[in-house]
Amino acid sequence: MLNPAIDPSEGLIEQLDLAPLRKGPLDGLRFTVKDNIDLAGYKTSYGSPAWRDAHPAPVHNALCVDQVLAAGARCVGKVVADEFTYSLDGESFYFGTPRNAKAPDRVPGGSSSGSAASVANGLADFSLCTDSGGSIRVPASLCGLWGMRPSLHRISEAGVLPFQPSVSTVGALADRFDVLDAAMRVLLNSSVSPMPSPKRIFVLQDALEVADSAVRDKVGDALDRIAGNTGVAVEPVRFSEIVGEECELKVxxxxxxxxxxxxxxxxxxxxxxxxxxxxxxxxxxxxxxxxxxFDRIAALDNMARCERLFRQINAFFAPDTVVCFPTTPKIAPRKGSLNTLEAVMDFYDPTMTLTAFSGVARLPEISTPLMTVDDCPVGLSFVAGHYQDEFLLSSVREMTC
Structure with missing residues (x-):
C-alpha cells in the first residue's frame, strides 16, 4: 500500500508517469489503468497475485492504452481490480478496498474499484476499465462518477485479459461529463458531429420496482429535471412491452x-x-x-435466450430513443458487511437484474451522478440502441448538462 499522501485512493498498485505519445484532444488529462489491461513492461495481475506471478510482463500496451496516450493523456498509475474481475463490490482479498471518496465507510463497487477510487479521490481525471456484468457502471453509481459501458466490441479489447468475450467491454470512468465524452470519443474512434435530440425518453418501470423506495423517489426528481431540460415528457415502459412478450426483467x-x-x-x-x-x-x-x-450443457438454452433478447430489445430502440433506470437499486453497502451469503445475494441479485439489461442487449449505457440517497451517491443510467454510442453521449449531454 502506498503512502496516503501519494495515493489518497488506496487503490494504486503502481504509481507511473507515462508521457503522452503526441498531442491531441486529451491534452493535460491524467488517467489510470485497471489491472486487467496491459501496460508494456508491467505485469498484469488480473486482481490475482498468482496470475501476475505466473505470466510475463507484456511487450506492448493494450491498444486502448495507446489510443489515449496518442491523444495527449498521461498515465499516472495501474490500479486495483477485483480478483479475476469477478465481483461487483470492490473488496479485494489481496489488495484491500479502495477508498470510496463520497462514502468512505462504504465499498466503492467493483470490479473497477481502483479505477473509480483513483478518479473520485482526484488522482486521475479518467480511468480505463472494463465492464461485463456492471464493473464500470456499479462503481460509477456507488462513487458518484460518470461511467460508460459502450456497445459490445465497439472498442478494441486487444491486450485486455480474457474474461467473458460475449459480454466484456472496455470503457471509462471520469469525474466530469466532458472528460468522459472526450475519452470515449477517442476510444470509439469517433468525431463530434451533429446528432438528433432524444425524442422519446422512457423510464423502465420494472427497474424502479427492484430499487429501494428512497432510490425510486430520487429517480422521479431527476426525471422531472430532465423533462424540464429537454421539453420531452418521460414515458413509463415495462420490460414486457420492450420485448413484446410476457417476460420479467430478471430473466x-x-x-x-x-x-x-x-x-x-x-x-x-x-x-x-x-x-x-x-x-x-x-x-x-x-x-x-x-x-x-455449473452445468454448461444444461445452460445452452439460456445462451440462445440471450440472442433472442438482444434482437427483441434492440428492435424497440428507434434512433431517437433513450431508456433510463437507476444504475444500482441501492446505495453502496458498508465495508465488511457482505460477509454472509444472504448479504451478498441481497446486493448482487437486484443489482445484476438492472445491469444485465444492457449486457444482454449489448447496449451502450452511461451512468450519471445525478442522485444522492442518505448522503451516498447513486447513479441514473441512460441507454440507447446497439452501436448508438455517439447518440447516447450527445443525448446525455443534452439531458443532464
Missing part, C-alpha cells in the same frame, strides 16, 4: 446473461485455475464454487 440475469458469463468464465479463467491450482481469495473461492458446479 435477463437469471435466465440469460448469468449462464453465458459463467460458461465463458469456465473456458477462459477456469481452465487456468483448474490447471494451476492457484491460491484463491476467500470471497472469490465461494463464487468460483458455483462456476465449478
Amino acid at each position: 435477463c440475469n437469471l435466465n440469460g446473461l448469468r449462464d453465458l458469463q459463467t460458461a465463458e468464465f469456465q473456458s477462459t479463467v477456469g481452465n487456468w485455475i483448474e490447471a494451476c491450482k492457484p491460491e484463491l481469495g476467500f470471497t472469490f473461492s465461494m463464487a468460483y464454487g458455483n462456476v465449478q458446479r
Whole structure:
C-alpha cells in the first residue's frame, strides 16, 4: 500500500508517469489503468497475485492504452481490480478496498474499484476499465462518477485479459461529463458531429420496482429535471412491452446473461485455475464454487435466450430513443458487511437484474451522478440502441448538462 499522501485512493498498485505519445484532444488529462489491461513492461495481475506471478510482463500496451496516450493523456498509475474481475463490490482479498471518496465507510463497487477510487479521490481525471456484468457502471453509481459501458466490441479489447468475450467491454470512468465524452470519443474512434435530440425518453418501470423506495423517489426528481431540460415528457415502459412478450426483467440475469458469463468464465479463467491450482481469495473461492458446479450443457438454452433478447430489445430502440433506470437499486453497502451469503445475494441479485439489461442487449449505457440517497451517491443510467454510442453521449449531454 502506498503512502496516503501519494495515493489518497488506496487503490494504486503502481504509481507511473507515462508521457503522452503526441498531442491531441486529451491534452493535460491524467488517467489510470485497471489491472486487467496491459501496460508494456508491467505485469498484469488480473486482481490475482498468482496470475501476475505466473505470466510475463507484456511487450506492448493494450491498444486502448495507446489510443489515449496518442491523444495527449498521461498515465499516472495501474490500479486495483477485483480478483479475476469477478465481483461487483470492490473488496479485494489481496489488495484491500479502495477508498470510496463520497462514502468512505462504504465499498466503492467493483470490479473497477481502483479505477473509480483513483478518479473520485482526484488522482486521475479518467480511468480505463472494463465492464461485463456492471464493473464500470456499479462503481460509477456507488462513487458518484460518470461511467460508460459502450456497445459490445465497439472498442478494441486487444491486450485486455480474457474474461467473458460475449459480454466484456472496455470503457471509462471520469469525474466530469466532458472528460468522459472526450475519452470515449477517442476510444470509439469517433468525431463530434451533429446528432438528433432524444425524442422519446422512457423510464423502465420494472427497474424502479427492484430499487429501494428512497432510490425510486430520487429517480422521479431527476426525471422531472430532465423533462424540464429537454421539453420531452418521460414515458413509463415495462420490460414486457420492450420485448413484446410476457417476460420479467430478471430473466435477463437469471435466465440469460448469468449462464453465458459463467460458461465463458469456465473456458477462459477456469481452465487456468483448474490447471494451476492457484491460491484463491476467500470471497472469490465461494463464487468460483458455483462456476465449478455449473452445468454448461444444461445452460445452452439460456445462451440462445440471450440472442433472442438482444434482437427483441434492440428492435424497440428507434434512433431517437433513450431508456433510463437507476444504475444500482441501492446505495453502496458498508465495508465488511457482505460477509454472509444472504448479504451478498441481497446486493448482487437486484443489482445484476438492472445491469444485465444492457449486457444482454449489448447496449451502450452511461451512468450519471445525478442522485444522492442518505448522503451516498447513486447513479441514473441512460441507454440507447446497439452501436448508438455517439447518440447516447450527445443525448446525455443534452439531458443532464
